[in-house]
Each structure stands twice: as structure tokens, then as C-alpha cells.
Amino acid sequence: MGRQRVAIIGATGSIGTQTLQVLRDAPDRFELVAYAVGRESAAVQELAAAHPGAQRFVGLSGLELSDAILGAAPDLVVAAATGLAGIHATINALHAGAAVAIANKETIVAGGELVIGAARSAAAQRGTSVLERLRPVDSEHSALWQCLAGESVDRVERFWLTASGGPFRTWDASRIANARFEDALKHPTWKMGGKITIDSASLVNKGLEVIEAHRLFEAPMDRISIMVHPQSLLHGAVSFTDGSMKAQIGAPDMRVPISYAMNYPQRSEQPARAVSFADMRELTFEEPDLQRFPGLAVALAAGEAGGAAPATLIVADDIATSRFASGEIPFGGIPALLRDACDRFGGRAAPESVEALSSLRDEVQAFSVQWRPA
Ligand SMILES: NC(=O)c1ccc[n+]([C@@H]2O[C@H](COP(=O)([O-])OP(=O)(O)OC[C@H]3O[C@@H](n4cnc5c(N)ncnc54)[C@H](OP(=O)(O)O)[C@@H]3O)[C@@H](O)[C@H]2O)c1
Structure with a gap:
């Protein structure tokens, strides 16, 4: 079998860096063809020097990121960004016939049926298991x-x-x-x-x-x-x-x-x-x-409730943890913010498209950034 063409979303992070170690340990099996990161940094420069043949994408998200990654025709996409930046790329990679190794749990939790449905249809087309297409990394x-x-x-x-x-x-x-x-x-x-x-x-x-x-x-x-x-x-x-x-x-x-x-x-x-x-x-x-x-x-x-609750949880938690990190809310404010956001938005139906998920995200973000502890 030839070498696997690998693309990494989030290549400079904790999972991304360890993925690169696994890849470099087996040069006969894997070839890095593309990688995406959030920002320019010394780490991206080092990566560019170590893998001059791979395409590099900085600061893209949504469909732009998806088009960029799939343009490199990967066999395997490692989804290792935080948050929802890679959700289009994950879904579209599955549709395009690439396997996805997914560390990015936010995408699975918030994307729900959108992501699992894409994996299920890719698996049906190839006659494989769903998990062979969408491979857990957690x-x-x-x-x-x-x-x-x-x-x-x-x-x-x-x-x-x-x-x-x-x-x-x-x-x-x-x-x-x-x-x-x-x-x-x-x-x-x-x-x-x-x-x-x-x-x-x-x-x-x-x-x-x-x-x-x-x-x-x-x-x-x-x-x-x-x-x-x-x-x-x-x-x-x-x-x-x-x-x-x-x-x-x-x-x-x-x-x-x-x-x-x-x-x-x-x-x-x-x-x-x-x-x-x-x-x-x-x-x-x-x-x-x-x-x-x-x-x-x-x-x-939120998991028991289903509907929009898991996606609400993901978006609210992203804001809650960063507000805690910047000293705006206490640690005990995290669960309180999550509860209030889920009470407010969780009762809605699950988003039926990535666009619907994005508009829910905008509303939950707006709520979460102005939320104050009681
Ligand atoms: N770390 C673990 O041991 C572990 C274990 C299980 C699951 N996970 C899951 O794996 C995912 C990654 O976690 P992590 O700990 O590796 O996070 P991390 O160290 O914070 O790294 C995140 C990576 O995503 C990149 N990124 C951010 N925005 C991006 C964008 N728009 N496009 C492309 N890349 C972007 C970051 O690049 P910049 O730094 O340039 O922004 C960085 O390379 C998360 O979903 C996490 O829950 C992690």
C-alpha cells in the first residue's frame, strides 16, 4: 500500500504536535500534504521548514478551511483544532472519501447528526464501519x-x-x-x-x-x-x-x-x-x-435533553472557559453560565445544517459574553 496522504487541522497544538511525531516515526506510511493552524507563530515556521512540500493554511475557518484542506486530496484528515472551526472540513472530508481521525470532540458533540450522518453515509458507500471513517482519537x-x-x-x-x-x-x-x-x-x-x-x-x-x-x-x-x-x-x-x-x-x-x-x-x-x-x-x-x-x-x-442543548453547551463552554481564564468570572461561574445558556437555548430543535448551527452559535456567544454571575 502507498503512503497515506495526511492533512492536520490544528497542527501546532498539543494533539497536532503529537500527530506529527507519529507521522515522522513512520515516513514509509504517512506523508504530510497539508496543515492548518489558527495564527502565524514560530511553531508554524518550524513546521514549514520541516515539511516544505506540505501546503500551509493559517487562520481559515468554515468552508474556506474545508476547501483548502480538501484541495490537497488527503486520504486521512486529523481534526485537532479546538472549537468548531473545522466542522465543515470534517463533514466535507467524510463526503469526499477521506477518513477522519477526530480529536476535536466539540465538532462531534455540537455537530451531532450532521457529522455522524456524514460518517454513516461514507461508511455505507465504502462498505466499512462508521468508526473506520470517523476514527476516535480521544x-x-x-x-x-x-x-x-x-x-x-x-x-x-x-x-x-x-x-x-x-x-x-x-x-x-x-x-x-x-x-x-x-x-x-x-x-x-x-x-x-x-x-x-x-x-x-x-x-x-x-x-x-x-x-x-x-x-x-x-x-x-x-x-x-x-x-x-x-x-x-x-x-x-x-x-x-x-x-x-x-x-x-x-x-x-x-x-x-x-x-x-x-x-x-x-x-x-x-x-x-x-x-x-x-x-x-x-x-x-x-x-x-x-x-x-x-x-x-x-x-x-444537555446530552440527555438532546436537541440544541449539546451545541449550546459547547459554545457556552468555549466562552465560559475563556472568561474564567481572563479573570472575568470565577471557576464556579462556568457551570452557572452553562446552565443558564442551556435553559435559554437548549430546548430548541437540533440544528439541521452547519449554517443553522452557526446562527445558534452566534446567539449563544452573544448571551455568554454578557452573562453575569447572580
Ligand atoms: N490535548 C489533548 O491531550 C487532547 C485529548 C483529547 C482530546 N483533545 C481534543 O483535541 C482538540 C485539540 O486539543 P489541543 O489540546 O491539541 O488544543 P491546543 O493545544 O489548544 O491546539 C489547538 C490547535 O488548533 C489550532 N487552531 C485554532 N484555530 C484554528 C483554525 N481556525 N484553523 C486551524 N487550526 C486552528 C491552533 O493553532 P493556533 O495555536 O495557531 O491558534 C492549534 O494548533 C480539542 O477538541 C480537544 O478537546 C485533546
């Missing part, structure tokens, strides 16, 4: 995907996602509500971009991941459970109807799920650090506390 979803290998989905009893619990796992509610930005950035096990690190501290990220799993695996929300597992070694598990449970275990290293998605259906020969049984002497699991982490409760409720 570590928990990669774990579930790996657990499902060789299984039939109608024999699944329950999906389990683990959460590290973040830096505030042992804090009381009032201390969490007043946590500082620097505290929220101290993730105990994963090194990630700023937005997802704050979402991991509020556990909103885990709520987004339950919705992401609900979409990707087409499973009811109430069949997906969360376990707080501070060691971050067991990333996800699936219980089956015969009483068996499969789990995926590995070091907290995003190169593993990235590489699994890029190399699928094979595994890479470039190992990450392997986990030993000595590392696993103590694996602990506890239920998440929805009282201390109200943002998780709001996110799960």
Missing part, C-alpha cells in the same frame, strides 16, 4: 473502540469512560468554586491544551465525552457511565451481555490513540512507554461527585 473513545474490536454492538451492556478527576478531585465545593486559573491548569496526569485542561478540572470535559461516546457508538446516554480513576491507566471499558468486561490500559500518552487511529486497522511498531503490572498495583475507581462538580451534571443533562 483516549477514552479510542479505548472503547479497541474494546469493540471483533464484537457486535448489540451485545454491549455498558460503556465505561474513566476520568482522572482533575486537580480538584479532593477539594470541597466552595474551594472548587473559587479555584484560581493556575490551579485549574495543574492537571495531575495529562499534558494538554489550555481549554481542555480547564474542562478537565470542572469535569465538563467528561460530560462532553459521554455525549461524544453517545454519538460515536450510537449508544443511549444511560448506557454510558463514568468512573473516576486517578491513575489514568485504564482509559475505557465495555461490559458485554455475557458478563464479560474488556478494558484498554496504557500509559497516559496521546500518541497511543493518535497512532491507533492513523494506523487502523494495524497497530504501530513504534511503541509508547509500555505499562507494567508494577504500575498497576493500585488502580482505584470511584463514582464522580455531581454535587461538587455541577458542570458535569449540566453537561450530562
Whole structure:
């Protein structure tokens, strides 16, 4: 088989950089043909020097970004930007016959049927599974995907996602509500971009991941459970109807799920650090506390409600985390803003087009930037 033509959206970020490592480790399998980033930076200059043959796109979004990326005729698009900038590109790449390795959970959660529907029709056309076309990169979803290998989905009893619990796992509610930005950035096990690190501290990220799993695996929300597992070694598990449970275990290293998605259906020969049984002497699991982490409760409720609620959650959370980062609202303001935005807009029908999603986004953004804590 020839080399895979790879395009990366968000090439200078945490996932983008690790994707480039996986790509460079296997030059016989992958060729970088295009990449997109938000702004000019020293990192883009370095990338341009290292990959002079690849097309570079800076600061594009929507259809412009989609046209640019697809112009390079990729076989595989790695969606690794934050937010919704890449949603057109993701949907159109699927329609154009490229596989998409998707880290960008915002697109799956907010885009819902628009994204999954595109993956479903691409899969039907090629006679493959939906997940072969839209490949999970989020570590928990990669774990579930790996657990499902060789299984039939109608024999699944329950999906389990683990959460590290973040830096505030042992804090009381009032201390969490007043946590500082620097505290929220101290993730105990994963090194990630700023937005997802704050979402991991509020556990909103885990709520987004339950919705992401609900979409990707087409499973009811109430069949997906969360376990707080501070060691971050067991990333996800699936219980089956015969009483068996499969789990995926590995070091907290995003190169593993990235590489699994890029190399699928094979595994890479470039190992990450392997986990030993000595590392696993103590694996602990506890239920998440929805009282201390109200943002998780709001996110799960948005997933249950469906309609416009998941998209509202994504847009409001983007603004809420950046307003927290700039000191405009307290950490406890994040769940409050999300709840108010979902109350206001979540009852609407799910957007039926990317344009409808964009206009909902504009309204939720306008509401969220002027929102004040009670
Ligand atoms: N980091 C992780 O370990 C992890 C794990 C699981 C899932 N995820 C998900 O993966 C996605 C990326 O996360 P991250 O942590 O890698 O974020 P990040 O470090 O903040 O990187 C974001 C990347 O997106 C780029 N970008 C922003 N606007 C863009 C645009 N309009 N067009 C193209 N690129 C654009 C940024 O470029 P500039 O810097 O130039 O703006 C940067 O390269 C998120 O959806 C996150 O939830 C991340």
C-alpha cells in the first residue's frame, strides 16, 4: 500500500504536535500534504521548514478551511483544532472519501447528526464501519473502540469512560468554586491544551465525552457511565451481555490513540512507554461527585435533553472557559453560565445544517459574553 496522504487541522497544538511525531516515526506510511493552524507563530515556521512540500493554511475557518484542506486530496484528515472551526472540513472530508481521525470532540458533540450522518453515509458507500471513517482519537473513545474490536454492538451492556478527576478531585465545593486559573491548569496526569485542561478540572470535559461516546457508538446516554480513576491507566471499558468486561490500559500518552487511529486497522511498531503490572498495583475507581462538580451534571443533562442543548453547551463552554481564564468570572461561574445558556437555548430543535448551527452559535456567544454571575 502507498503512503497515506495526511492533512492536520490544528497542527501546532498539543494533539497536532503529537500527530506529527507519529507521522515522522513512520515516513514509509504517512506523508504530510497539508496543515492548518489558527495564527502565524514560530511553531508554524518550524513546521514549514520541516515539511516544505506540505501546503500551509493559517487562520481559515468554515468552508474556506474545508476547501483548502480538501484541495490537497488527503486520504486521512486529523481534526485537532479546538472549537468548531473545522466542522465543515470534517463533514466535507467524510463526503469526499477521506477518513477522519477526530480529536476535536466539540465538532462531534455540537455537530451531532450532521457529522455522524456524514460518517454513516461514507461508511455505507465504502462498505466499512462508521468508526473506520470517523476514527476516535480521544483516549477514552479510542479505548472503547479497541474494546469493540471483533464484537457486535448489540451485545454491549455498558460503556465505561474513566476520568482522572482533575486537580480538584479532593477539594470541597466552595474551594472548587473559587479555584484560581493556575490551579485549574495543574492537571495531575495529562499534558494538554489550555481549554481542555480547564474542562478537565470542572469535569465538563467528561460530560462532553459521554455525549461524544453517545454519538460515536450510537449508544443511549444511560448506557454510558463514568468512573473516576486517578491513575489514568485504564482509559475505557465495555461490559458485554455475557458478563464479560474488556478494558484498554496504557500509559497516559496521546500518541497511543493518535497512532491507533492513523494506523487502523494495524497497530504501530513504534511503541509508547509500555505499562507494567508494577504500575498497576493500585488502580482505584470511584463514582464522580455531581454535587461538587455541577458542570458535569449540566453537561450530562444537555446530552440527555438532546436537541440544541449539546451545541449550546459547547459554545457556552468555549466562552465560559475563556472568561474564567481572563479573570472575568470565577471557576464556579462556568457551570452557572452553562446552565443558564442551556435553559435559554437548549430546548430548541437540533440544528439541521452547519449554517443553522452557526446562527445558534452566534446567539449563544452573544448571551455568554454578557452573562453575569447572580
Ligand atoms: N490535548 C489533548 O491531550 C487532547 C485529548 C483529547 C482530546 N483533545 C481534543 O483535541 C482538540 C485539540 O486539543 P489541543 O489540546 O491539541 O488544543 P491546543 O493545544 O489548544 O491546539 C489547538 C490547535 O488548533 C489550532 N487552531 C485554532 N484555530 C484554528 C483554525 N481556525 N484553523 C486551524 N487550526 C486552528 C491552533 O493553532 P493556533 O495555536 O495557531 O491558534 C492549534 O494548533 C480539542 O477538541 C480537544 O478537546 C485533546
